[in-house]
Amino acid sequence: MKISISIIILIFSCLIYSQDYWQKIQTPVDLKLNTIYCLDSSNIWVGADSGKVLYTSDKGNTWRISETGRNENLVKLFFLDENLGWGIVHYENFPEYRSIILNTTNGGIDWDYSFYRIENVFLYSIVFFDTLSGWIGGDIELAYTEDGGQNWLVPQNIDSTFIYLPIYDLKFFNRQIGYAVGGYIDFVGVVWTTVDSGKSWDSRLVTADPPYDIHIFSANEAYALTSDIEKNYNIEVLKTLNRGIDWTVEILDVFGTVSAISFRNNFEGWATMGRDKLALNTFDGGKTWDYYPLPDSTAIYDVQFIDSLNGFMVGEGGSFFVYQPQEPSSVIDFSKLKNPDHFHLFQNYPNPFNAQTEIKYALENESFISLKLFNLLGEEIKTLDNSWRNRGIHSVSIELNDLPSGVYLYQLNINEPTISRSITKKMVLLK
Numbered sequence: 118m119k120i121s122i123s124i125i126i127l128i129f130s131c132l133i134y135s136q137d138y139w140q141k142i143q144t145p146v147d148l149k150l151n152t153i154y155c156l157d158s159s160n161i162w163v164g165a166d167s168g169k170v171l172y173t174s175d176k177g178n179t180w181r182i183s184e185t186g187r188n189e190n191l192v193k194l195f196f197l198d199e200n201l202g203w204g205i206v207h208y209e210n211f212p213e214y215r216s217i218i219l220n221t222t223n224g225g226i227d228w229d230y231s232f233y234r235i236e237n238v239f240l241y242s243i244v245f246f247d248t249l250s251g252w253i254g255g256d257i258e259l260a261y262t263e264d265g266g267q268n269w270l271v272p273q274n275i276d277s278t279f280i281y282l283p284i285y286d287l288k289f290f291n292r293q294i295g296y297a298v299g300g301y302i303d304f305v306g307v308v309w310t311t312v313d314s315g316k317s318w319d320s321r322l323v324t325a326d327p328p329y330d331i332h333i334f335s336a337n338e339a340y341a342l343t344s345d346i347e348k349n350y351n352i353e354v355l356k357t358l359n360r361g362i363d364w365t366v367e368i369l370d371v372f373g374t375v376s377a378i379s380f381r382n383n384f385e386g387w388a389t390m391g392r393d394k395l396a397l398n399t400f401d402g403g404k405t406w407d408y409y410p411l412p413d414s415t416a417i418y419d420v421q422f423i424d425s426l427n428g429f430m431v432g433e434g435g436s437f438f439v440y441q442p443q444e445p446s447s448v449i450d451f452s453k454l455k456n457p458d459h460f461h462l463f464q465n466y467p468n469p470f471n472a473q474t475e476i477k478y479a480l481e482n483e484s485f486i487s488l489k490l491f492n493l494l495g496e497e498i499k500t501l502d503n504s505w506r507n508r509g510i511h512s513v514s515i516e517l518n519d520l521p522s523g524v525y526l527y528q529l530n531i532n533e534p535t536i537s538r539s540i541t542k543k544m545v546l547l548k
Contacts, residue, residue, distance in 0.1 A: 138398075139430065139438040141412045142177040150431035153419045154194040154202075158427045162225055163437065164191035164204060170225050176429075177437045185219050185228040195243050200224050203251070203266070205240045208232070216240040216255065218266060234269055242287040242297075252315060254284035254297050261315055274317035279307045285329045294360060296339050300327030303350075306343050310361030323364045324353050330377045332386070336360065340403055341378070342388055348372040354403060369406050371397060377419045381428055381440070384469065384547070389417040389430060396420075396430075400469055400524060400545040407493050407524050411438075462529045462540040469545035476501070476513045476527060483507050484531040490515075491526040491541075501527065522548045 152164040163171040168187035173180050185191065189206045196202040204219035216233040233240060240255035252261045253269065260269040282300050289295040297309040306324035311317060328341035341355040352375060354367040373393045380386040388397040394416050396409040411417055417432035428440030461479040468474060488502035502513050528541040
């Protein structure tokens with residue numbers, strides 16, 4: 118049964134704290150932030166409306182703002198190293214539509230630009246291997262350069278079946294293996310692959326809706342999510358385990374537009390949903406995905422993880438988000454909390470877990486408590502504890518052999534003579 122986005126948002130806002138995973142930082146601008154490129158945790162660039170590029174070397178604590186010389190929408194950034202970078206700007210001045218390619222040689226402080234060779238073509242993705250060799254993808258366009266972007270050439274050996282469809286994302290695992298994704302909404306979703314440095318490209322029609330981004334796990338494995346702006350059809354998972362020769366398609370119980378996708382590790386992944394003001398997250402390698410409401414209901418457009426500890430998102434109103442890895446409860450010295458002065462619910466440990474996990478909580482007063490388990494629709498599954506407890510640290514071991522893998526919520530409620538309080542946290546069951 119299809120669940121409306123508004124109901125999902127309401128349930129989440131009542132049950133969980135969205136900032137468990139993401140810390141929101143306001144940048145010095147209130148512009149729409151469209152794209153992010155992280156060379157490492159000390160070199161992060163963000164592309165914004167009005168042609169501005171933001172740069173931070175300390176995860177968003179301080180920012181440098183650079184002008185590109187253009188006042189249009191900056192949609193993509195790519196950096197080869199700390200100095201060399203490129204970007205794509207969309208020039209929309211009816212009846213003329215053009216793409217502008219930016220380039221910098223000093224880390225984004227100064228920018229040069231040139232109009233792309235074809236009019237009425239929007240580019241969406243750009244990649245460089247060195248100072249001379251690079252690729253771009255866009256409307257009816259897949260092209261490469263061997264002279265640093267002075268000239269762009271179309272590969273000769275490309276499958277012509279879907280050559281006139283737009284390419285929204287283009288990524289390479291290495292110089293030989295690359296993927297491109299695109300298509301038209303409610304018509305066709307296509308994946309292009311190369312295993313010979315772009316000398317030849319094969320295409321596969323895999324679904325009826327296009328992906329806008331692709332994540333490459335390894336030389337053989339890649340992963341994408343489709344999108345449907347109208348939300349008439351479910352988001353689908355596209356996955357290959359043999360370099361794009363074959364693709365599996367699985368239907369998810371979520372709807373909307375996925376603008377970007379990035380995995381923190383082999384199990385945990387995040388996807389942005391733009392103006393839906395939601396993210397999607399998975400904790401089982403992409404088999405299942407759940408809605409995740411963002412702090413202040415912010416529209417988010419791009420996400421990138423550098424490694425398992427460093428992830429970032431960007432969105433409306435100059436919003437920049439930093440991933441906050443949750444510390445396992447095993448690192449807490451509970452011996453120092455025999456007489457706690459606050460009410461607290463700790464993260465279950467281990468998490469994720471297989472069937473069995475432990476939940477600890479702290480009470481500053483003797484209280485009647487209720488510890489309950491919910492699914493992500495807010496439906497109560499079972500009561501884990503329901504009794505009078507003394508002041509101090511308490512522990513509950515639970516087994517969930519009867520439940521399927523997925524994300525669940527556990528909520529601690531206390532009732533005292535003058536006040537009632539509750540805390541909710543998320544746990545991940547993997548089998």
